[in-house]
Amino acid sequence: MTSAALTNGHVIRTRALTKRYGELRAVDGVDLEVRAGDVYGFLGANGSGKTTTVRMLLGLVLPTSGEAEVLGKPMPTARRSVLPRIGSLVESPAAYPHLSGSANLALLDATGSDRSRREARRTKIVYALEQVGLDPVDRRPVRTYSQGMRQRLGIAAVLMRRAPLLILDEPSNGLDPEGIQEIRRLLLELNAQGTTIFLSSHLLAEVEQMCTRVGVLRRGRLILQEQLDSLLQPTGLVAVRTRDVDQCITLLGPVVASVAGDRLLVRAKDPARLNAYLVGERVRVDEIGPYRRTLEDVVLEAEARA
Amino acid sequence: MIVVELIKMLRRPRTWLIIGMLVALPTLVAILLAVTDLGPRPGTGPPFLSAVLSDGTLFPLAALGVVLPLLLPIAVAVLGGDAIAGESQTGTLRYLLIRPVGRTHLLLAKLVTVVAFVLLAVLVVVAVSYAEGRLLLGRAPATGTVSLSGSTLTQQELGWRTALALGYVIISMLGVAAVALFFSTLTRSSIGAALGTIGVLVASTVLLGLDAGSALHPFLPTRYWLAFVDLFRDPILWRDVVRGLVVQLGYLTVFTLAAWANFGTKDIDD
Numbered sequence: 283m284t285s286a287a288l289t290n291g292h293v294i295r296t297r298a299l300t301k302r303y304g305e306l307r308a309v310d311g312v313d314l315e316v317r318a319g320d321v322y323g324f325l326g327a328n329g330s331g332k333t334t335t336v337r338m339l340l341g342l343v344l345p346t347s348g349e350a351e352v353l354g355k356p357m358p359t360a361r362r363s364v365l366p367r368i369g370s371l372v373e374s375p376a377a378y379p380h381l382s383g384s385a386n387l388a389l390l391d392a393t394g395s396d397r398s399r400r401e402a403r404r405t406k407i408v409y410a411l412e413q414v415g416l417d418p419v420d421r422r423p424v425r426t427y428s429q430g431m432r433q434r435l436g437i438a439a440v441l442m443r444r445a446p447l448l449i450l451d452e453p454s455n456g457l458d459p460e461g462i463q464e465i466r467r468l469l470l471e472l473n474a475q476g477t478t479i480f481l482s483s484h485l486l487a488e489v490e491q492m493c494t495r496v497g498v499l500r501r502g503r504l505i506l507q508e509q510l511d512s513l514l515q516p517t518g519l520v521a522v523r524t525r526d527v528d529q530c531i532t533l534l535g536p537v538v539a540s541v542a543g544d545r546l547l548v549r550a551k552d553p554a555r556l557n558a559y560l561v562g563e564r565v566r567v568d569e570i571g572p573y574r575r576t577l578e579d580v581v582l583e584a585e586a587r588a
Numbered sequence: 589m590i591v592v593e594l595i596k597m598l599r600r601p602r603t604w605l606i607i608g609m610l611v612a613l614p615t616l617v618a619i620l621l622a623v624t625d626l627g628p629r630p631g632t633g634p635p636f637l638s639a640v641l642s643d644g645t646l647f648p649l650a651a652l653g654v655v656l657p658l659l660l661p662i663a664v665a666v667l668g669g670d671a672i673a674g675e676s677q678t679g680t681l682r683y684l685l686i687r688p689v690g691r692t693h694l695l696l697a698k699l700v701t702v703v704a705f706v707l708l709a710v711l712v713v714v715a716v717s718y719a720e721g722r723l724l725l726g727r728a729p730a731t732g733t734v735s736l737s738g739s740t741l742t743q744q745e746l747g748w749r750t751a752l753a754l755g756y757v758i759i760s761m762l763g764v765a766a767v768a769l770f771f772s773t774l775t776r777s778s779i780g781a782a783l784g785t786i787g788v789l790v791a792s793t794v795l796l797g798l799d800a801g802s803a804l805h806p807f808l809p810t811r812y813w814l815a816f817v818d819l820f821r822d823p824i825l826w827r828d829v830v831r832g833l834v835v836q837l838g839y840l841t842v843f844t845l846a847a848w849a850n851f852g853t854k855d856i857d858d
Contacts, residue, residue: 334857337682337855337856337857340682340686341685341686341688342682342685342686342855342856342857343855343856343857344853344855361688362688362690365686365687365688366687366688368686370686372682372683372686373679373682374679375679376678376679376680376682376683377678377680378596378678378680379678380599380600380601381599385599389592389595389596390683390687392591392592392595393589393592393684393687393689394687394688394689395687395688439683
């Protein structure tokens with residue numbers, strides 16, 4: 283993490299990063315800030331520019347304007363020294379279909395500047411395959427793999443190098459629920475050991491469960507970037523579900539913030555006291571508790587503002 | 589990187605399928621000649637074919653003459669066209685580039701691999717056809733092989749002239765390889781790149797048959813392909829061989845540079 287410290291703890295930092303294809307601004311003035319140790323959730327609908335941004339961070343696509351700094355160095359100019367320290371999954375995993383999973387990993391490891399010697403390579407491959415639950419002695423060609431197995435192989439390729447930064451595009455794509463959980467546990471373990479993870483996804487639930495920080499991209503623009511816990515902090519509202527909505531409104535008056543069907547949001551500090559009061563007034567309370575916004579609410583709000 | 593590319597080429601079933609096809613055609617020719625004893629009349633048909641009935645040691649050269657005009661360049665177009673476009677199609681290109689493998693380095697490794705394939709294919713064709721010539725066709729006259737000019741060549745002379753011819757055939761494929769590699773950086777479809785290259789070769793062949801295009805002839809990539817025959821005259825007729833070398837190196841330089849210029853700054857967004 284030494285070089286990350288050079289840029290005030292930023293592992294990824296972009297300034298007005300822009301990619302235009304003719305008239306279309308695929309990525310439009312994006313200022314990303316990913317700090318060391320973050321699990322950063324990069325959210326956005328398909329086609330919002332996530333993948334183009336990831337590709338610019340990795341030097342695959344050249345920005346039209348703006349700057350990107352990864353692990354403290356400018357990309358794409360410093361790709362030779364930066365890329366060996368990143369593990370990444372770009373869109374879908376890819377492998378040579380006529381070769382086995384381990385043969386594919388061996389070929390991949392034999393390229394690039396951090397290739398290892400034969401015995402070390404073998405150990406590395408076995409370790410990586412076991413981490414993702416694939417059998418290292420499986421000789422079947424990748425052509426026969428299921429989509430989930432291909433995804434696991436892609437993640438194994440990421441784990442082959444002990445990188446301080448992982449850039450993962452839709453890592454749970456094609457995995458079954460059990461696989462999603464395994465990979466999530468694996469990534470959180472790596473994060474606990476100090477790996478910064480930049481995860482792009484269109485699954486809000488996935489990001490909400492894993493991430494410490496989120497950025498939301500919409501039509502190429504970054505419309506939100508915040509620590510997740512400050513986005514989801516208590517709202518000072520209590521949610522009440524009741525059959526006696528009208529009675530409630532009469533009783534509480536102006537402290538009712540909003541009403542939607544049988545659900546009221548009430549400005550109150552203590553749900554228990556509110557409950558006691560309502561019950562004392564013979565209101566039939568079906569459900570009551572502190573109101574927390576979900577990431578979905580936050581994203582929808584930000585999109586509505588944008 | 590070059591070693592990795594070579595391994596990839598050798599482990600691909602397709603490579604061996606293509607070499608099998610390259611060997612099959614001269615084998616069929618050898619069998620037909622041996623069974624029917626009907627060679628083309630001297631001076632017609634592919635080079636050396638009329639001579640091999642009496643002298644089987646010339647059959648490797650006849651085999652090269654059989655595969656060179658069509659099969660070998662198509663094989664090179666397929667492999668060269670697949671070089672970058674194929675990686676792009678399987679999605680492995682982006683993973684190679686973020687290892688990172690330098691783009692120039694990757695192009696160079698791909699080019700070397702295609703040339704290595706030509707070397708391998710030509711050697712296999714020559715080895716197999718040598719055995720076939722010995723087994724199925726006539727023995728060399730005790731006095732030695734007769735050159736195209738009528739003089740006699742010793743085994744030793746025949747040996748080094750054959751080696752020169754092999755080298756010339758391989759260099760003749762450099763132009764095709766470079767054109768295919770260039771097309772391969774333009775498209776995501778390896779079949780498209782291969783067909784584009786074959787299109788160039790067909791156009792070259794058509795123009796060669798057109799007298800009105802004679803001003804273009806010296807610059808066409810296929811013009812001097814069969815000049816290796818001149819290595820078996822006595823004395824060797826160097827003129828076309830040298831011109832062939834110059835043309836091939838010209839195509840190699842221009843199209844490799846074009847491929848490099850295009851691929852070096854290309855957005856990889858497949």
